[in-house]
Amino acid sequence: MPEKLKRRLLIVAGTLSTAIGIVGIFVPILPTTPFLLLAAACYLRSSQKFYNWLLNNRFCGLYIKNYLQGKGMPVKIKMATLLLLWITISCSIVFVVQALIIRVILLVIAIGVSVHILLIRTARGKES
Numbered sequence: 001m002p003e004k005l006k007r008r009l010l011i012v013a014g015t016l017s018t019a020i021g022i023v024g025i026f027v028p029i030l031p032t033t034p035f036l037l038l039a040a041a042c043y044l045r046s047s048q049k050f051y052n053w054l055l056n057n058r059f060c061g062l063y064i065k066n067y068l069q070g071k072g073m074p075v076k077i078k079m080a081t082l083l084l085l086w087i088t089i090s091c092s093i094v095f096v097v098q099a100l101i102i103r104v105i106l107l108v109i110a111i112g113v114s115v116h117i118l119l120i121r122t123a124r125g126k127e128s
Contacts, residue, residue: 007046007047008046011042011046011047014054015050017038020035021038022059022060037068071123072122078118086110086114092106
């Protein structure tokens, strides 16, 4: 595959991953972190400009940097994430979903995401 085509495909994949990751911030069953990390990896291999933009983005840049460096998540972000997760999953289970199996799946997803978030190191001090 020609290098220029490979570079363009990686930029497209990084941009799509960024978009899905941003949507994942608001849709709890859609994971945010893996898509933002995938975007960072795609941009790192294709465009220093896009990579720098992503890591210096005021909304998700610090989040990605801290995750990549193993610094973790600030406790306020963890709590807000868990609260939003459980509010939206609960509303979906109560008001939207009728099928018991789907309710159980949503509950299992919420528990899994909660465990993942709680296992992420808690950032302290100025690194958060």
